[in-house]
Amino acid sequence: MFDMAGIVVEVAQALLALALAPALVGFIRWMKARLQNRRGAPIWQPYAELRKLFRKDMVVSRHASWIFRVAPYVILGSTIVVSLLVPVLVTPLPFNAVADLFAVVYLLLLGTVFLALAGLDPGSAFGGMGSSREMTVAAISEPAIALAILSLALAAGSTNLGEIAARTIARPSSALSPGHILAFVALFIVMLAETGRLPVDNPATHLELTMIHEAMILEYSGPYLAMVEWASWLKLFVFLTLAGNLFVPWGLATSLTPAALAIAFAATVAKLVVLAAAVAVLETRVAKLRLFRVPELLAVSFVLGLLAVASSFSLR
Amino acid sequence: MEGLFSQVAALGSSGVLLCGLILLWRRGVGAYITAFTWQSAVLAALTAAVGYFGADRQLYVVAVLLFLIKAVAIPRLLRRVAQRFTAGREPAAYVNTGTSLVVSGLLVLLAYAAARPLEAISDMPTRAGMPLAMGLLFVSLFVIISRRMAITQVIGFLMLENAIALLAVLATYGVPLIVEVGVFLDVLMGFLVMQIFLYDIHDTFSTTDVDVLKRLKH
Numbered sequence: 001m002f003d004m005a006g007i008v009v010e011v012a013q014a015l016l017a018l019a020l021a022p023a024l025v026g027f028i029r030w031m032k033a034r035l036q037n038r039r040g041a042p043i044w045q046p047y048a049e050l051r052k053l054f055r056k057d058m059v060v061s062r063h064a065s066w067i068f069r070v071a072p073y074v075i076l077g078s079t080i081v082v083s084l085l086v087p088v089l090v091t092p093l094p095f096n097a098v099a100d101l102f103a104v105v106y107l108l109l110l111g112t113v114f115l116a117l118a119g120l121d122p123g124s125a126f127g128g129m130g131s132s133r134e135m136t137v138a139a140i141s142e143p144a145i146a147l148a149i150l151s152l153a154l155a156a157g158s159t160n161l162g163e164i165a166a167r168t169i170a171r172p173s174s175a176l177s178p179g180h181i182l183a184f185v186a187l188f189i190v191m192l193a194e195t196g197r198l199p200v201d202n203p204a205t206h207l208e209l210t211m212i213h214e215a216m217i218l219e220y221s222g223p224y225l226a227m228v229e230w231a232s233w234l235k236l237f238v239f240l241t242l243a244g245n246l247f248v249p250w251g252l253a254t255s256l257t258p259a260a261l262a263i264a265f266a267a268t269v270a271k272l273v274v275l276a277a278a279v280a281v282l283e284t285r286v287a288k289l290r291l292f293r294v295p296e297l298l299a300v301s302f303v304l305g306l307l308a309v310a311s312s313f314s315l316r
Numbered sequence: 317m318e319g320l321f322s323q324v325a326a327l328g329s330s331g332v333l334l335c336g337l338i339l340l341w342r343r344g345v346g347a348y349i350t351a352f353t354w355q356s357a358v359l360a361a362l363t364a365a366v367g368y369f370g371a372d373r374q375l376y377v378v379a380v381l382l383f384l385i386k387a388v389a390i391p392r393l394l395r396r397v398a399q400r401f402t403a404g405r406e407p408a409a410y411v412n413t414g415t416s417l418v419v420s421g422l423l424v425l426l427a428y429a430a431a432r433p434l435e436a437i438s439d440m441p442t443r444a445g446m447p448l449a450m451g452l453l454f455v456s457l458f459v460i461i462s463r464r465m466a467i468t469q470v471i472g473f474l475m476l477e478n479a480i481a482l483l484a485v486l487a488t489y490g491v492p493l494i495v496e497v498g499v500f501l502d503v504l505m506g507f508l509v510m511q512i513f514l515y516d517i518h519d520t521f522s523t524t525d526v527d528v529l530k531r532l533k534h
Binding site for chain 2: 299304310311
């Protein structure tokens with residue numbers, strides 16, 4: 001399995017994730033705009049934003065330390081590593097040996113921690129507020145993700161992501177089990193919290209006092225901002241892929257033939273479109289929660305994850 | 317076929333349980349009534365599915381009755397009651413949302429433990445849903461004791477009844493039709509009596525917050 005072709009596909013799939021992430025965000029924005037009766041920016045608008053930001057100069061606060069400069073690389077890097085581990089197109093991959101549930105969860109957390117540190121570093125009050133909120137959210141959402149995926153792992157008998165997807169393909173009926181459904185709902189809620197989507201954080205504005213993600217990156221500009229933004233889009237992409245390919249893994253290629261890869265590509269894009277549309281509809285329907293109610297929402301997700309684990313455990 | 321049946325049963329029961337958990341998270345009597353309506357509809361669908369897979373015609377009748385009474389009639393009555401005397405929002409429960417969610421999670425785990433022997437002796441394809449039904453039973457009891465408004469407690473009671481119906485359908489493919497009809501009548505009558513009580517409580521104390529009902533008036 002550790003042949004050249006596998007590694008090429010692996011890297012290609014990570015690059016594909018990196019390339020498609022802005023389009024995914026653009027699609028969600030466009031869909032939201034249509035639902036709200038606006039014309040909306042075209043889907044490729046985020047690419048234009050990235051290009052603009054990469055060309056701009058940077059302004060870095062005099063009080064910022066090396067953490068502020070390192071953080072964008074760590075955030076983008078850790079997210080890219082995660083996208084190497086998640087089954088985007090093919091399921092048994094060369095890096096599968098390390099594509100562990102816990103590795104993925106904590107690599108994502110690494111990016112979150114550095115983002116929070118970067119928010120604190122320049123010493124602006126607003127960034128600090130964002131960081132403290134982000135840590136509050138992360139502290140509750142991280143175990144909820146782990147629980148949600150753990151229930152799948154229990155059903156599959158392995159914490160390996162590729163293995164989980166492969167087992168579900170082999171036993172289609174398990175996708176309808178209560179553990180699966182509860183875990184999917186749990187993961188979806190956590191996904192909204194982790195990627196700063198609407199009931200938890202508002203991705204569309206810089207000007208709300210209760211914002212989380214935008215508050216932390218307020219001090220960033222130019223290429224650094226582009227990297228941080230791109231990383232957060234990639235994170236959304238990774239989460240939606242996880243939700244799509246772990247819970248509904250059909251269409252994933254199990255071999256490296258071009259036909260299988262083409263089908264896998266089409267299937268992944270279709271799943272992403274469906275999930276992105278769900279996010280857009282949800283964001284149009286719900287209002288942002290009060291910050292104090294966010295832990296309650298995450299508690300819902302945690303309890304659902306717990307129930308999912310309990311039912312997977314009893315059904316084993 | 318067997319496999320599909322047990323999947324559908326487990327799926328339906330988790331849907332019913334999920335609707336029960338919404339009660340703990342949402343606020344406002346309107347949202348509770350919506351959750352109850354959905355729960356009853358899912359329960360009716362599940363009953364019909366059990367009737368289909370178990371080849372039991374009577375269950376179709378039960379499903380239709382269940383839908384008409386619990387997903388149409390009672391929610392309508394509940395909404396009328398709610399409109400009459402709730403000023404929108406419910407006062408906070410005795411237990412805050414986060415804690416009550418965790419408590420209900422633990423209750424469902426307890427139900428899994430409690431239903432173990434039940435699952436062990438049963439060889440029905442529906443047995444996977446039994447712990448969930450029992451969990452809903454515990455959760456609705458918890459709703460009844462932890463909420464302050466009489467109307468929410470009534471909804472908790474109705475959910476408890478749903479849980480028992482669910483357990484009956486899963487454990488025995490439903491009790492005989494005549495018993496089922498009797499139960500429906502009981503639920504409806506019970507609900508009407510409670511409604512009269514609610515009106516009375518509201519007329520006497522001008523609130524349905526049970527915290528205020530500690531002393532006797534008159």
